[in-house]
Amino acid sequence: MLDRIKSHVTKWWKVEAQVIQMLTDGEVDFAVGPGGRMTVVKRQGAQVTFDYNQGIVHGDSWVIPRGAKNKKNAMEFIAWYAANPKRHAEFSRHIPYGPLNTKAFNHMSDAEKAELPTAPENLKRQLSSDSEWWGKNLVKMEERWNAWLLR
Amino acid sequence: MPGSSASAVTAALLRGVERREEARRWLLVLPAGLFVGVLLFFPLLRIVSLSVWDPIFTLRHYGHAFQDPVFYRVLGVTFKVSLLTTVGCLVLGYPVAHLMAHARPAVANFLMTLVLVSFWTSLLVRTYAWMVLLGRRGVINNLLLAVGLISEPLPLMYNLFGVLVGMVHVLLPFMILPLYSVMKGIDRSLMLAAQNLGAGPFRSFLWVFLPLSFPGVTGGCLLVFMISAGYFITPALLGGRTDMMMGQLIELEVSQLLNWGYASALATILFVVVALLFLAYRRVATLRLPSGAS
Amino acid sequence: MVGASVRVKGLTKRYGDVVAVECVSLSVERGAFVTLLGPSGSGKTTTLMMLAGFVVPTAGEIHIDDRLVTLDPPYKRDLGMVFQNYALFPHMTAFDNVAFPLRMRKVPRREIAERVERGLELVRLPGLGHRFPKQLSGGQQQRVALARTLVFNPRVLLMDEPLGALDKKLRQQMQLEIRHLHEQLGITVIYVTHDQEEALVMSDEIVVMRNGRIEQIGTPRAVYDEPRNNFVADFIGETNVLDGTIIKAEHSRYRVRTSAQVEVWCAGEGGLDPGRPVTMIIRPERARFVQSAESDNCLPARVEEVVFVGELIRYLLRLPSGEAIVLKCPNDSRTPDHAAGDRVLVRIDPEDIRVLPPLHSQPKEDT
Known part of the structure; x- marks a missing residue:
């Protein structure tokens, strides 16, 4: 599949801002890109639309380094934020990133839900990225990828 | 002869002056030297050492590159x-x-x-x-x-x-x-x-x-x-x-x-x-x- | 060797309002050695540059060998030029420098080698062809530059202060050598210098220039002995200038009263009327000390300064009028030994006093 489209691809982007730029400038007609930013430019009136179909979902994690000085405060913050679906919902109103706490959707309108990648309707059409596998294979895959790109 | 020994002394003094002047010129480039040394030479050495110590001496990174x-x-x-x-x-x-x-x-x-x-x-x-x-x-x-x-x-x-x-x-x-x-x-x-x-x-x-x-x-x-x-x-x-x-x-x-x-x-x-x-x-x-x- | 090699008519160069050369006309005989002499800013180098084709004249015509070349580019004029700084190509050996004009003329390789060797021999540098200019002394570089310009048999050799960078001894030696080369090759030379001595030594004819104009053209002897005006007199050699008034004009001489109220006879071509103020020009080596007023044309004076120059002694004298006069006496046993403060008598032969209209009637500096 990739082999077939390779020669038609204008740019294999690396920086997220780049792909949005290229879409809005009309540099490309079609792109794979980050949902959050897509939502934002769409809201701002850019002539783009997008769909989560076959999207890949990446999760971010809260991490406390071992031996952190403010471990207690950090734990308290996570408990305050992560355990509270209302706050998740509020967060997603400010930046269109999907909440991982599914109860958060109870506090949202349907229109709001439709924009978010982790909303049940969107989530079932997507894959989720296997961080463990990538952790093991990143170097190898990157090399394969580069070799393929340069060919 | 007293004359020639006096001139030898003068010559030695002049050489001293010359050497001091040269030392002063070198002193003036010291800041630039330090700057380059610390910000260029040292990181360069560090890069070279990173490439061969991982965590013990190894050439595998080079081997990797050349293959x-x-x-x-x-x-x-x-x-x-x-x-x-x-x-x-x-x-x-x-x-x-x-x-x-x-x-x-x-x-x-x-x-x-x-x-x-x-x-x-x-x-x-x-x-x-x-x-x-x-x-x-x-x-x-x-x-x-x-x-x-x-x-x-x-x-x-x-x-x-x-x-x-x-x-x-x-x-x-x-x-x-x-x-x-x-x-x-x-x-x-x-x-x-x-x-x-x-x-x-x-x-x-x-x-x-x-x-x-x-x-x-x-x-x-x-x-x-x-x-x-x-x-x-x-x-x-x-x-x-x-x-x-x-x-x-x-x-x-x-x-x-x-x-x-x-x-x-x-x-x-x-x-x-x-x-x-x-x-x-x-x-x-x-x-x-x-x-x-x- | 007859006919004009270079003819220049009404040559003028202006840069905006600044006049560099004003209506210069000149005819140079084939095989002549002509020097353009003048102080800096006199237009001599600009004139040469126009001859060479590096400067386009504002007006005027240049003929070389009876061919109009005013608008020809420099590389089509076939003139050899020796530059002040020699302008040797630093990336080429002496051989390649000398070969350059031949290569540009597509001379066959074998002939080039031959002619370059001959050229280097001519300037007495055989066997140094492999050296780069940097490896040659100033005098040797000068010779290479000469060989380079002579090797293609140019119609005219132009030289722009070619000896300016050499020390005095070497300069004198090169002066003679260039003169010998000129005699040997019979080439027309136009030489630019500000050094009057050099001009006198080398030239068949000297063109004295000032402010872009020609002041006088003549043989070295003529411009020295019969300067047409004060400027020429002063620029070429050392000159004493005294003021006076004509009191009597005879067939070929004038009776002039100096400001010191002493009357002297002066030689002159005539044409100046009695009562007219004049300038008297006297060469320092033409005046001499006398013991007593043995005849006419003696001026009383007081010795102010004595300078020992070597082959001659230079006396600075003060006349009663306050005017200064310089005497140069050979350093021999006949010259009396005067010291500062001595009262002396100076005699000048009438034919050694040149009478000219006074300074203010001569062309002004700023025109």
Whole structure:
């Protein structure tokens, strides 16, 4: 599949801002890109639309380094934020990133839900990225990828 | 004899004065020396050591590089782009430097300002400016479409052409400045003499000016080539799929893969290859210009 | 060797309002050695540059060998030029420098080697062809430059202060050598210098220039002995200038009263009326000390300064009028030994006093 489209691809982007730029400038007609930013430019009136179909979902994690000085405060913050679906919902109103706490959707309108990648309707059409596998294979895959790109 | 021993003492004193003066001159370059030592030499050593200590002495990063076809591809692209950029800068820069060297001082100063204007904005801004110009719906394509010269946008960017345009633009001053300083030192009566002796303008240039400007050509080319070889932002933004240069590969290894050892090995190899090239070029240049040339 | 090699008519060069050369006309005989002499800014180098084709004249015509070349580019004029700084190509050996004009003329390789060797021999530098200019002394570089311009048998040899950078000894030696070369080759030479001594030594004819104009053209002897005006008199050699008034004009001499109220006889071509103020020009070596007023033309004076120069002694004298006069006496046993403060008598033969209209009636500096 990739082999077939390779020669038609204008740019294999690396920086997220780049792909949005290229879409809005009309540099490309079609792109794979980050949902959050897509939502934002769409809201701002850019002539783009997008769909989560076959999207890949990446999760971010809260991490406390071992031996952190403010471990207690950090734990308290996570408990305050992560355990509270209302706050998740509020967060997603400010930046269109999907909440991982599914109860958060109870506090949202349907229109709001439709924009978010982790909303049940969107989530079932997507894959989720296997961080463990990538952790093991990143170097190898990157090399394969580069070799393929340069060919 | 008392006289000769006195003069021996004087001579010794004078030698002392001379030595102190020289010591003082060395003292004055100490800050610059420290600066370079700490900020350039030390990190360089660190990179080399990173490439061979992981965590014990190993050459596997180098082995990896030399077995990886990607490495050779990227090295090839790096030299191709650097060489073409150098040629582009030379072709565009030589006439500019020539004009500047022959213009009246006021005009020369004005031109010099124009050359240096590009240093006033950041590299990133300048590269983005090119994206605005070269894009599919950029200024150039829109203009050509409007005039009717083309019916479909030309691919001016995300390919080798885009990379070269951006890099030549950024590096042109590094070609012009050494060229200009050498050309300015060429005695103008030499060109008069050549014409007087029967050489027309073209042959005077070919036989006299061109060879005398050669040190500037060498210097400018070396400078541009070496800076090009380490370039990364411009090819990343303006280049296409196959235009990956060593700087991009190193950046990838560091920022995406946290592979410091391999990245350091790549950096070291690039450094050594460029250094070898530099030495080889210098050797050729000195052979071409025997002791008679200024 | 007859006919004009170079003819210049009404040659003028202006840079905006600045006049560099004003209406210079000149005819140089084939085989002559002509020197353009003048102070800096006199237009001599600009004139030469126009001859060579490096400067386009504002007006005027240049003929070389009866061919109009005013608009020809330098490389088509077939003139050899020796530059002040020699202008040797630093990246070429002496051989390649000398071969350059031949290569430009597509002379066959074998002939080039032969002619370059001969050229280097001519300037007495055989066997140094492999050296680069940097490896040659100033005098040797000068010789290479000469060989380079002579090797293609130019119609005219132009030289722009070619000896200016050499020390005095070497300069004198090169002066003679260039003269010998000129005699040997019979080539027309136009030579530019600000050094009047050099001009006197080398030239068949001297063109004295000032402010872009020609002041006088003549043989070295003529411009020295019969300067047409004060400027020429003063510029060429050292000159004493005294004021006076004509009181009697005879067939070929004048009776002039100096400001010191002493009357002297002066030789002159006539044409000046009695009562007219004049300037008297006296060469320092033409005046001499006398013991008593043995005859006419003696001026009383007081010795102010004595300078020992070597082959001669230079006396600065003060006349009663306050005017200064310089005497140069050979350093021999006949010259009396005067010291500062001595009262002396100076005699000048009438034919050694040249009478000219006074300074203010001569062309002004700023026109």
